[in-house]
Amino acid sequence: MIDQRLVRDNPEVIAQQLKRRGKSIDLTGLQLIARQQRGLEEERSTLQADGNRIGKEVGVKIKAGADPKGDEVAALRLHGNAIKQKVAVFEEEEKALSSQLRDQLLSLPNLPSPLCPDGKDEHDNVEVRRWGTPRIEEGLEEHWQIAQRLNLFDTERSVRIAQSRFVTLMGQGARLERALINFMLDLHTSKGYREVMPPVLVNTASLTGSGQLPKFAEESFRCADDDLWLTPTAEVPVTSLHRDEIIPADQLPLRYSAYSPCFRREAGSYGRDTRGLIRLHQFNKVELYWFVHPDQSEEAHQQITADAEAVLQALDLPYRVLDLCTGDLGFSAQRTYDLEVWLPGAGAFREISSCSVCGDFQARRSAIRTKNGKQTQLVHTLNGSGLAVGRTMAALLETGQQSDGSILLPKPLVPYVGFERLQPE
RNA sequence: GGAGAGGUGGCUGAGUGGUUGAAAGCGGCUCCCUGCUAAGGAGUUACAGGCGGCAACGCUUGUCGAGGGUUCGAAUCCCUCCCUCUCCGCCA
Structure with a gap:
């Protein structure tokens, strides 16, 4: 499998090398998928960081003697739930992209070595x-x-x-x-x-x-x-x-x-x-x-x-x-x-x-x-x-x-x- | 095929809802000490992704067999699946 970072950053290198194998493959679609996936990952993990912070806060407050059923905790819960829902949406999209990316990457052959002589058959x-x-x-x-x-x-x-x-x-x-x-x-x-x-x-x-x-x-x-x-x-x-x-x-x-x-x-x-x-x-x-x-x-x-x-x-x-x-x-x-x-x-x-x-x-x-x-x-x-x-x-x-x-x-x-x-x- | 047990870091093995990526040991790495030396001490050490940095590194997300679920919060609770081990049966 080819490194997906290469797909993201230098798809033209892959295309050029695969061309030596006699395969002309357009990788712009794949690059797009890879970049979208990374974008989603960024947004999702930021959200998750927020969620984690809330989770910890609740724990700390309850330990410090806050009423688990009080308003303060309830507000945090609400916020936590909202985040959870958003994350779920991102996650679903991200998974779909990841598996698409993986499937396509698994079907790409290896890049020939620079030492490998060029030729058709x-x-x-x-x-x-x-x-x-x-x-x-x-x-x-x-x-x-x-x-x-x-x-x-x-x-x-x-x-x-x-x-x-x-x-x-x-x-x-x-x-x-x-x-x-x-x-x-x-x-x-x-x-x-x-x-x-x-x-x-x-x-x-x-x-x-x-x-x-x-x-x-x-x-x-x-x-x-x-x-x-x-x-x-x-x-x-x-x-x-x-x-x-x-x-x-x-x-x-x-x-x-x-x-x-x-x-x-x-x-x-x-x-x-x-x-x-x-x-x-x-x-x-x-x-x-x-x-x-x-x-x-x-x-x-x-x-x-x-x-x-x-x-x-x-x-x-x-x-x-x-x-x-x-x-x-x-x-x-x-x-x-x-x-x-x-x-x-x-x-x-x-x-x-x-x-x-x-x-x-x-x-x-x-x-x-x-x-x-x-x-x-x-x-x-x-x-x-x-x-x-x-x-x-x-x-x-x-x-x-x-x-x-x-x-x-x-x-x-x-x-x-x-x-x-x-x-x- | 029947019955039971279990899957946690490079390895062994603790951990049954809260700041635990996870005790301890082994192994690895770094440094120190050294006349009791086939030794001792201190520190460090999971993997993957993302972001920042020339870099050392820092921040962040995920991962405790896999996938779902409950919850503000899961290694820990629930469901499904997979695998391993032990005993019995069958068998090369």
């Missing part, structure tokens, strides 16, 4: 570096072909169990998925991340706190009878780990690595990635999440990205890093690095991690602050996939394919999986 993203040598060959299979051939999952039966876009991993496939989760968590915890396994059902406040609501309700699965949703990413529960908290400055940065299944409706992606592990309603992800002092988010962003890259490097998977342009930035992000892994079978780079710095955007929505001496201030938050597990498996399958049809796994993974290569069972 994904074509304007800036490649900042590459790692590894992409395997480019004719005749390589795509991961879903390999998975089918090696019997790693069952998609048809998954429709019976659930729907399309669900997958049931089996045998070596299930084993590999599990190994990858462990591998990633071990790698991150060895660098000081605290491991987290959060609830995957989250309430509305949690989804609002990290920015998925109110705008993206149609992307999440909801439990109709409860105030609960299936989490689209561990970023949601981990943000709310510290919702409404003041974190002592000496505890920052807090760095978490959370495994969770993730659930997304993928509304509006009908024809795309219908086969395999790329786009599913349910997938596994290991998420990295930082709460940092506001001065440190810039360096933290570099570090969290490096920590995500470390997984790809350990698995020997070539990738490139994109600095997302303003037009491609997610709702809560200020700046984002996407990691795209090379898929030799598909012959393309594919997003496997998204590392974002959100500034105080989520912290303000979630009331997460830190305190240094007397000063209370909002923390900054960062998140990054470390990594999307299904897509990692896809990359491993395509990268490790051998001429005999087996799949060679990277060495560091072997102790986790229990075998060196996947082959027909």
